[in-house]
Amino acid sequence: MVSKKTTNKIFAELIFREYERFYQSGFENFYVEPKKLASHLDNFKNSQKLKVCQIGSSLEGRSINKIVIGNGPANVLLWSQMHGDESTATRAILDILNFFEKENEFDEIKQDILEKITITIIPMLNPDGAKKFTRRNAQQIDLNRDAVALQSPEANLLFEEKSRLAPGLCLNLHDQENKYSVGFTNNAPVISFLATTFNKEKDLNESRKTAMKIIAECADILSDNVPGHISRYDDMFEPRGFGDNFALAGIPLILIESGWWKNDFHKEYVRKLNFVTILSIFRSFAKAIYNHFLIEDYSQIPENVDRMNDLIIRNVRYYVGDVFSKIDISIKHKWDFNHNRNKFFRKSIIADLGDLSTQTAEKEVNLSGYRIFSPKVSDYEYSSDTFPTEEQIIELIKSDVMFVRLKEKSDDKYSEKPINILNPNSTLDSSLKIDNYANLIFKKDNAEPYYLLNGELIKPGIDYFESNCLIL
Numbered sequence: 001m002v003s004k005k006t007t008n009k010i011f012a013e014l015i016f017r018e019y020e021r022f023y024q025s026g027f028e029n030f031y032v033e034p035k036k037l038a039s040h041l042d043n044f045k046n047s048q049k050l051k052v053c054q055i056g057s058s059l060e061g062r063s064i065n066k067i068v069i070g071n072g073p074a075n076v077l078l079w080s081q082m083h084g085d086e087s088t089a090t091r092a093i094l095d096i097l098n099f100f101e102k103e104n105e106f107d108e109i110k111q112d113i114l115e116k117i118t119i120t121i122i123p124m125l126n127p128d129g130a131k132k133f134t135r136r137n138a139q140q141i142d143l144n145r146d147a148v149a150l151q152s153p154e155a156n157l158l159f160e161e162k163s164r165l166a167p168g169l170c171l172n173l174h175d176q177e178n179k180y181s182v183g184f185t186n187n188a189p190v191i192s193f194l195a196t197t198f199n200k201e202k203d204l205n206e207s208r209k210t211a212m213k214i215i216a217e218c219a220d221i222l223s224d225n226v227p228g229h230i231s232r233y234d235d236m237f238e239p240r241g242f243g244d245n246f247a248l249a250g251i252p253l254i255l256i257e258s259g260w261w262k263n264d265f266h267k268e269y270v271r272k273l274n275f276v277t278i279l280s281i282f283r284s285f286a287k288a289i290y291n292h293f294l295i296e297d298y299s300q301i302p303e304n305v306d307r308m309n310d311l312i313i314r315n316v317r318y319y320v321g322d323v324f325s326k327i328d329i330s331i332k333h334k335w336d337f338n339h340n341r342n343k344f345f346r347k348s349i350i351a352d353l354g355d356l357s358t359q360t361a362e363k364e365v366n367l368s369g370y371r372i373f374s375p376k377v378s379d380y381e382y383s384s385d386t387f388p389t390e391e392q393i394i395e396l397i398k399s400d401v402m403f404v405r406l407k408e409k410s411d412d413k414y415s416e417k418p419i420n421i422l423n424p425n426s427t428l429d430s431s432l433k434i435d436n437y438a439n440l441i442f443k444k445d446n447a448e449p450y451y452l453l454n455g456e457l458i459k460p461g462i463d464y465f466e467s468n469c470l471i472l
């Protein structure tokens with residue numbers, strides 16, 4: 001695709017550069033407490049530029065709010081966090097509110113946009129899920145599979161808002177799992193887009209073409225900052241999805257899936273890209289700038305391919321009895337939010353094994369010639385007074401002990417010590433098995449062994465262990 005230096009691209013460059021001035025601090029963590037969001041929105045009560053109001057409540061009685069900006073004839077509706085554990089766009093929306101609220105050198109541009117469109121934003125459609133940091137709502141319903149049955153109060157609110165506004169454009173804002181690559185490259189997508197389909201034939205109509213052209217423009221805008229990291233999301237028709245049904249109602253529908261960027265655990269950089277992307281979309285739609293772009297530009301964006309892992313260990317020797325095979329092992333990390341400690345903890349599992357030559361990973365290590373062993377449990381039972389020191393832990397691991405037995409039961413699930421903990425009476429199967437916890441040992445003659453400790457491959461005493469361990 002030939003890059004086009006439109007006025008919107010210049011606008012995007014400016015707001016990218018000036019982003020820090022609009023950044024809303026206090027929401028740096030990927031976990032967003034619903035009450036904190038609601039009380040932040042209260043700050044705009046007396047705003048002349050933004051109207052904040054409650055549109056209803058979640059099943060557990062948490063407020064669901066909307067923010068309305070502008071008074072143009074065309075409505076743009078966007079919503080975030082219909083999946084409770086996907087907060088990136090919610091946090092970007094707070095930055096967008098600051099952009100519109102504060103007087104600055106962009107006032108003329110803003111006025112130009114807001115004369116043409118009225119923006120309605122529902123941040124955090126699923127506050128009950130957000131509170132628990134789960135995808136689903138309090139009824140265990142996936143709101144994005146409830147657009148037709150409308151069994152949840154949250155889905156009803158979104159549906160009513162759409163029916164009332166008859167929007168000319170909708171943005172459906174999500175976070176995607178870390179399992180895709182951009183086409184068959186080794187890049188993880190930082191953002192994936194989709195001009196959502198309205199039937200299983202994936203037909204085109206004028207609305208879908210509009211969404212495609214806007215996405216082609218977004219890909220062009222982001223290409224300088226994150227080249228090779230933009231992709232298209234899977235376009236399979238989902239008859240129960242909101243995007244699919246709103247598209248069926250003739251609305252141009254853009255799905256934005258926030259992805260991953262290296263060393264950006266809380267997705268602050270992806271949040272910034274959301275800020276730039278969403279504001280650029282507003283301006284593009286208001287001024288029909290997207291017409292400079294083609295459907296073919298959209299088709300050239302690489303698709304997501306489901307082949308990304310957190311770690312792949314390649315070419316290890318695996319024995320079952322006397323039968324020997326050479327295999328690759330892939331590891332995926334899962335993250336749990338612990339309310340008491342206000343922190344995310346990792347639980348890593350063995351995702352796949354065998355010939356994984358079609359798979360890629362954030363980190364790949366070739367352990368050719370190394371043989372796999374299962375870790376051991378300590379003979380000694382420890383209490384909090386006798387728990388091994390960091391030096392003793394290194395010695396334990398070097399003797400293949402990666403689980404220490406406790407005398408008394410712990411109610412925690414995660415340990416911040418660099419060794420796993422086993423409760424009294426817990427049994428352990430530490431063998432190599434799909435979906436088993438990722439703790440293994442790799443040994444080769446005349447070489448330092450490697451230890452896979454809750455999904456992180458280390459040489460104890462040499463490498464610093466960055467993550468946490470498990471209490472089983």
Ligand SMILES: [Zn+2]
Pocket residue numbers: 082083086173174175
């Ligand atoms: Zn989602």
